[in-house]
Amino acid sequence: MRKSLLALTAGLLLAGSVSAASAADKLKVGFIYLGPIGDLGWTYQHDVGRQALVKELGDKIETTYLENVPEGPDAERAIEQLVRAGNKLIFTTSFGYMDPTLKVAKKYPNVHFEHATGYKRDKNMSTYSAKWYQGRYIQGLIAAKMSKSGVLGYIGSFPIPEVVSGINATILAAQTINPNIKVKIIWANTWFDPGKEADAAKALIDQGADVIMQHTDSPAAMQIASERGKLAFGQDSEMIKFGPKTQLTSILDTWGPYYIDRVKAELAGTWKSEDTWGGLDSHMFAMAPYTNMPDDVKKMAEDAQAAITAGKLHPFKCPIVAQDGKAVECKGGANLDDGQILGMNFYVKGIDDKLPGK
Amino acid sequence: MELIEAIVLAVLAASTPLLIAATGELVTERSGVLNLGVEGMMIVGAACGFGGAWLTGSILVGALFGIVAGTLMSLVFALMALGLAVNQVATGLALTILGIGLSGLIGAGFVGERITPAVHLYIPGLTDMPLIGRVLFGEDGFVYFSVALIVGVWWFLYRTRAGLILRACGDNHVSAHALGYPVLRIRTFAVMFGGACAGLAGAYLPLAYTPFFIPGMTAGRGWIALALVVFASWRPGRLVVGAYLFGAVTILQLHAQGWGVGIPSQFMSALPYLATVIVLVLLSRARTGGSTAPAALGTVFVPDR
Numbered sequence: 232m233r234k235s236l237l238a239l240t241a242g243l244l245l246a247g248s249v250s251a252a253s254a255a256d257k258l259k260v261g262f263i264y265l266g267p268i269g270d271l272g273w274t275y276q277h278d279v280g281r282q283a284l285v286k287e288l289g290d291k292i293e294t295t296y297l298e299n300v301p302e303g304p305d306a307e308r309a310i311e312q313l314v315r316a317g318n319k320l321i322f323t324t325s326f327g328y329m330d331p332t333l334k335v336a337k338k339y340p341n342v343h344f345e346h347a348t349g350y351k352r353d354k355n356m357s358t359y360s361a362k363w364y365q366g367r368y369i370q371g372l373i374a375a376k377m378s379k380s381g382v383l384g385y386i387g388s389f390p391i392p393e394v395v396s397g398i399n400a401t402i403l404a405a406q407t408i409n410p411n412i413k414v415k416i417i418w419a420n421t422w423f424d425p426g427k428e429a430d431a432a433k434a435l436i437d438q439g440a441d442v443i444m445q446h447t448d449s450p451a452a453m454q455i456a457s458e459r460g461k462l463a464f465g466q467d468s469e470m471i472k473f474g475p476k477t478q479l480t481s482i483l484d485t486w487g488p489y490y491i492d493r494v495k496a497e498l499a500g501t502w503k504s505e506d507t508w509g510g511l512d513s514h515m516f517a518m519a520p521y522t523n524m525p526d527d528v529k530k531m532a533e534d535a536q537a538a539i540t541a542g543k544l545h546p547f548k549c550p551i552v553a554q555d556g557k558a559v560e561c562k563g564g565a566n567l568d569d570g571q572i573l574g575m576n577f578y579v580k581g582i583d584d585k586l587p588g589k
Numbered sequence: 590m591e592l593i594e595a596i597v598l599a600v601l602a603a604s605t606p607l608l609i610a611a612t613g614e615l616v617t618e619r620s621g622v623l624n625l626g627v628e629g630m631m632i633v634g635a636a637c638g639f640g641g642a643w644l645t646g647s648i649l650v651g652a653l654f655g656i657v658a659g660t661l662m663s664l665v666f667a668l669m670a671l672g673l674a675v676n677q678v679a680t681g682l683a684l685t686i687l688g689i690g691l692s693g694l695i696g697a698g699f700v701g702e703r704i705t706p707a708v709h710l711y712i713p714g715l716t717d718m719p720l721i722g723r724v725l726f727g728e729d730g731f732v733y734f735s736v737a738l739i740v741g742v743w744w745f746l747y748r749t750r751a752g753l754i755l756r757a758c759g760d761n762h763v764s765a766h767a768l769g770y771p772v773l774r775i776r777t778f779a780v781m782f783g784g785a786c787a788g789l790a791g792a793y794l795p796l797a798y799t800p801f802f803i804p805g806m807t808a809g810r811g812w813i814a815l816a817l818v819v820f821a822s823w824r825p826g827r828l829v830v831g832a833y834l835f836g837a838v839t840i841l842q843l844h845a846q847g848w849g850v851g852i853p854s855q856f857m858s859a860l861p862y863l864a865t866v867i868v869l870v871l872l873s874r875a876r877t878g879g880s881t882a883p884a885a886l887g888t889v890f891v892p893d894r
């Protein structure tokens with residue numbers, strides 16, 4: 232799920248810096264990025280994936296990317312620009328590119344499209360995303376073990392299902408360690424504003440939280456936690472540089488293997504429209520090394536990761552009790568099913584806050 | 590008690606870049622020039638400020654880099670809007686877009702690097718006082734400077750002859766010109782002062798607030814500074830109130846969420862802008878007494894030679 236940042240200027244700014252080399256007969260693969268590749272977070276990780284792709288298949292393909300492409304009508308033009316430039320497989324890496332991608336896909340049935348984190352597909356348009364809530368569950372376990380105050384601080388971006396399911400997974404895990412754990416949630420209402428993210432981290436710490444987690448993109452919260460001698464989790468990318476004694480772990484977006492798989496399929500002529508929602512078992516994301524914690528906590532985290540990877544542990548194992556005390560219908564047998572997680576719009580019991588808009 | 594102190598400290602830190610940038614823009618607008626490029630000048634100031642501090646290890650050098658960068662950006666504006674009499678609104682918007690792109694280019698080399706942030710004042714005894722100690726005697730240099738700056742600007746505008754002339758240019762450039770004052774030169778200096786302040790305000794973010802540089806890190810603070818000048822109805826005293834009020838609302842809405850107060854955070858985030866609109870309406874209703882916009886604001890002046 233992605234952001235609509237810089238809305239004010241973005242409309243005027245189709246600041247696409249195009250990087251491409253010319254070569255005959257090579258498969259052309261295009262990427263549309265939301266932010267600059269130097270954002271240290273979301274877009275940066277997609278570009279790391281692209282670089283892995285080039286390293287692996289560089290002799291057979293040629294990649295092009297457009298960065299700082301705003302979501303909305305401009306995106307459609309940018310995607311079409313890649314099509315006209317001869318790209319046969321195009322990755323659009325933000326939620327807001329969903330409809331523009333679909334529109335262009337209908338117009339060019341011979342070009343294949345891959346849209347990240349969306350839910351609309353077509354015969355030449357796939358979607359791909361990751362089950363980050365699995366990582367959040369591990370973070371919840373660690374947080375509950377490491378918190379002395381019993382209060383966790385959570386910085387949310389927007390109250391969308393992806394973020395809400397992350398909060399729920401965190402708290403469900405934490406409750407298995409400390410049934411009375413509290414979580415304070417602050418919505419920044421932005422994906423990216425380092426100043427505001429820092430302010431939110433300060434407010435959470437001032438109100439007694441001693442482990443900070445974030446679902447926003449900059450390392451600001453990590454750096455504040457480090458300054459105040461608290462603990463924190465990174466987001467999207469490795470942030471240990473901003474808190475060498477602070478970062479417990481970080482959910483790392485690792486798109487490389489997926490990009491390589493899909494391009495190989497394209498080269499082999501076996502590409503089909505698919506819906507990929509991969510977890511720890513599929514290498515769609517990884518956990519940064521478990522640091523700044525005692526060995527027993529580290530072992531617990533590693534065991535949980537192994538159990539989730541092996542499919543023995545499911546973060547949303549039934550019964551799940553919602554905030555209002557009612558048990559949630561269990562559509563997936565022993566667990567909530569994917570649809571329930573993808574559309575999650577309730578808090579679980581144990582969270583005092585009200586979900587915005589509820 | 591400690592929580593109150595923590596909140597006040599956070600409010601001061603959040604308000605300082607707004608106050609510095611808005612002070613500069615206030616002087617610019619008082620001379621009759623509307624420079625909408627504050628956001629662009631800020632972000633270039635942030636990139637250059639961080640670069641300077643990262644290369645030399647000195648926060649002061651970083652701040653100077655920020656000031657120089659902001660001033661250079663404002664000179665581009667002055668050349669277009671004053672020298673060539675191009676539409677000021679369009680030029681200002683273009684300056685913001687230019688700044689956002691330029692800062693990414695300048696900053697590309699040191700994204701992901703970190704520096705030691707600006708030190709906070711510490712006076713044994715005074716700083717340790719409960720409640721007010723750290724608020725009054727434990728800030729970083731930028732906070733003290735921002736207060737000195739706005740006091741200085743107030744004194745300049747209302748207590749010096751030069752300030753009077755600057756205001757005259759903003760209210761009626763034809764008369765000021767007829768009296769023999771070099772309107773364009775005065776306006777150029779005012780624009781440069783605005784650029785210097787915006788550059789410093791931008792540099793404050795990576796030097797003191799979050800000690801790293803990421804493209805787009807000003808995240809709209811330049812636009813808030815512009816709104817603040819209107820909110821303050823172009824008066825330095827009200828600007829101080831406005832800047833701290835904006836900062837306070839920003840911080841308090843975060844705390845309110847942490848406490849679980851049931852006000853939608855989106856509404857709280859929008860509150861400062863709502864306040865600006867209300868002030869604008871009130872100002873236009875009450876024409877008596879209140880100082881409204883400089884009469885020549887945003888109008889092009891080409892002296893007849």
